[in-house]
Amino acid sequence: MIQVVSRPEWRAREYRREQIFQLVGALIVLFALTTLVVLLTKILLDGFARLNPEFFTSFPSRRASQAGILPALVGSAYLLLLTAAIAIPIGVGAAVYLEEFAKRNWFARVVEINITNLAGVPSVIYGLLGLQVFVRTLQMERSLLAGACTMALLALPVIITAAREGLRTVPKSLRYGSLALGATQWQTVRYTVLPVAMPSILTGVILALSRVVGETAPLLVVGAVVYISKLPDSLFSSFTVLPVQIYNWTTRPQHAFQENAAAGIIVLLALLLTMNALAIYLRNRYQKRLPI
Amino acid sequence: MPNNTPAAEAGVAYSRAVVQVGVSSRNRRRVRIEERVVRAFLLMCALLGVLTTFAIVFILITESLGFFEKVSLKEFLTDTVWTPTFANKSFGVLPLVTGTLLTSLIAMLLAGPVGMLIAVYLSEYASPRVRRIVKPTLEVLAGIPTVVYGYFALTFLTPLLQRFIPGLEGFNALSAGLVMGIMILPTIASLSEDALYAVPNSLRYASLALGATRFQTVWGVVVPAAMSGVSASFLLGVSRAVGETMIVAIAAGQQPNFTFNPLVAVETMTAYIVRITMGDTPHGSLEYRTIFAVGLLLFLITLALNLTSEAIRQRYKGARV
Incomplete structure (x- = not known):
């Protein structure tokens, strides 16, 4: 050399x-x-x-120039809220259990490995799971609720991981302080750990949910429909979401529909950008606030 | 003692708790019951993940069993024609497997070397300013929904490639695979960079002190030392590509051709599942069951890739410490 x-x-x-x-x-x-x-x-x-106002207030149509994304936008919003309502309590609960309650034994390891593996399962498989469990077995049919349950299962591993990271940012001293004063484990979590960890948990959860907004394949499998004549008005209504609408327009041979797809994509990306901005805002606020 | 120490804060929080629950013996019993109920609820939340895994395996296997009663495993795995929806039915899954392999291979041929080079460049060469710009950009690429990539492949890349490659069909494995490569690029780049970054500087200094150039140090010392982390990221990338649905459903076409020609339409396992569930295949029919058989195969392939990737990463973590 x-x-x-x-x-x-x-x-x-x-x-x-x-x-x-x-x-x-x-x-x-x-x-x-x-x-x-x-x-x-x-x-x-x-x-x-x-991107004109009518595009936001119209239903899909056979004529590309009259078609709009109103039901898709409303469906996406409902689906997001419903998924969040199901997945956040369960996801944060599981994270609290794993971080604050579980002993470090084989059981905790099994649960952990299991969550890692679930995160790697292709989303279309979650669609099959939702189709068989929620749509068929629990007879929810091709409804908003079936879609939300499926998406909640899909989002759970990501939410659990994010929430655990949030909980880990809370210093041990806070827990010891609370326990030393005679609080029980759950009181410590409820009144000390969770309030401190909340902003950073929320940041992770919002990022996880932004993936739900862009997800298409499992909803196609579970049965989001494309032609919809009225907005969903109950948990059991049929529904459509933005990515499904975009998919449908993209696969049409006519160029005019592909323009609609592009306009839909702009709206979808704007929505994702807003959610990410919210997450970053929360993260910054949290970093400033924590005095310890 | 200043008022904002952790202990003081915890004290304030606890006194709030006490005000709410009180300390009488009756309330103390209530607290104990609450503690138990909450604990049970939280345990159930954690168990839901395990339950989900069992449910996935269970439904894939039970529905597939119904399928394999009618179609032999040998026909499924060795026959080269896949026409479950035609009058003349044939159940050879190989066309879907080759479609998946072909698009994933094209994706990896792009994402592997490019992701690796980006990782090396960012970890070993780039200035902090460049890193500050490039890393968030990669995160943005990773956050774009796959249906958007599908649109991009179909309406931009395919017409563009058709100008240079005359025989290219409107739906083809090539542009779907390339765009999929762009999609998994951030995964590979960022995980490989983590692995390269974790290589201790002492190795670099030792190599440089022996008179090696930076190029020799990077490719002769740093990259080999990080190889396990890099290969774990590659496997994860392959797993993503195999499981990816929307890009291939939109841009690769939906014809199960038994071919390795990247210029024609192919159908992947994922795209097939979407096509069948979107049509009106009657529940319980043999065609309906095919999606679970294909789903099971897909699940097993991605599981094997993920487990191998995880095992490599674990071993490499152990070796570091």
């Missing part, structure tokens, strides 16, 4: 190789950034013209 490097022509070659690699690295990184820019530009160019 020493011999090699000390020869000037070899040293020059090494230097050139270094330069070339730096350039390649920078170009590749640039490629990733460019892809994102191209993707966003393409969608904005395709869909921006369709």
Whole structure:
């Protein structure tokens, strides 16, 4: 090696190789950034013209120019709220159990490994699970509730992981202080740990739920419909959501429908952006607030 | 003692609790019961995850058993024609498997090297300023819904590629695979970067002190040392690609062709499940059961990939400490 490097022509070659690699690295990184820019530009160019008020207040239609996303938008909002109502208590509950109550034994390990594996199960499999359990066995039919239950199961592993990370940010001293004063385990969690951990748990939970908003495949399997003539008015109404509507418009051969799809995508991305901004806002506020 | 110490705060919180529950013996019993009830509820929350796993395995196996009563396992795994919805039914799953393999392979051919290079560049070369820009951008790429990627593949990449590749069909494995590669790129880049970043600096210094150049240090020392973490990230990427549904359902077409030609339409296992559930296949029919048989195969493949990835990561974690 020493011999090699000390020869000037070899040293020059090494230097050139270094330069070339730096350039390649920078170009590749640039490629990733460019892809994102191209993707966003393409969608904005395709869909921006369709973003008029009627687009937000109309039902889907056979004519592309009259079709709108009202039921999809309302369906997405209902589905999100319902999923959150089911998944947040259960997810945070499971996280509290694993972090605050469970002993470090084989059982806790099994539960943990299980959650890691659930997070890797393809989403379309959750669709099959929902189809068989909620739609067929529990006879919810192709309803909002069946969709929300399915999405709750899908979101659970992510919510549990996020909530556990939130709970871990609470210093041990707070728990000891509360326990030393005679509070029970649950009182400690309820009045000391959860209030302190809440903002950071919420941040993680919102990020997890933003994945629910963009998820398509399990809802197609569970049976979100595309043509819908009235807004869902109960838990057992049929429903559609934004990504399903976008999927349907994208697969139409007519170009006009693809413009609708692009406009729908803009709305979907705006929604996701809002949720992420909310999560970041909460995170920042929390970082400022904690005095310890 | 200043007023805002943790102990004082806990005290305040506890006195609030005491005000609510009181300390009389009757209330103390109530507290104990509440404690037990809450504990049981929380345990049930944690058990729901285990229950979900059992439910997935249970429904996939029971419905598949109904399918394998009619169709032999041998036909399912070795026949090369998949036409469950035609009059002339044939149940060879291989076309769906090759469709899945082909799109995943294309995705990995893009995401593997590119993700790896991005990881090396960010971990070993880039200035903090570049990292601050690139990492959030990758996170944005990771957060885009897959249906959006599907739209991009179908309406942008396919027409673009058709200009250079004359034989390219409107639906094809190539552009679906490439866009899927972009989708899994952030996973591979960020996990590989974590692995590279965890390599102790002493190794780098030792290599540089021996006279190696930075290039030699990175590829001869740092990357081999991080290899287990990098390969775990690759396996996770493959698992994502195999399970990905919307991109392939939109852009790869929905024809189960037994081919490795990336220029024609293929159907993946995931896309098949979506196509059948969206149609009006009667519940309980053999066609309906096929989606569970295909789902079981898909589940087993992704589970094997995830477990291997996790095992590699665990071992590598142990070796570090």
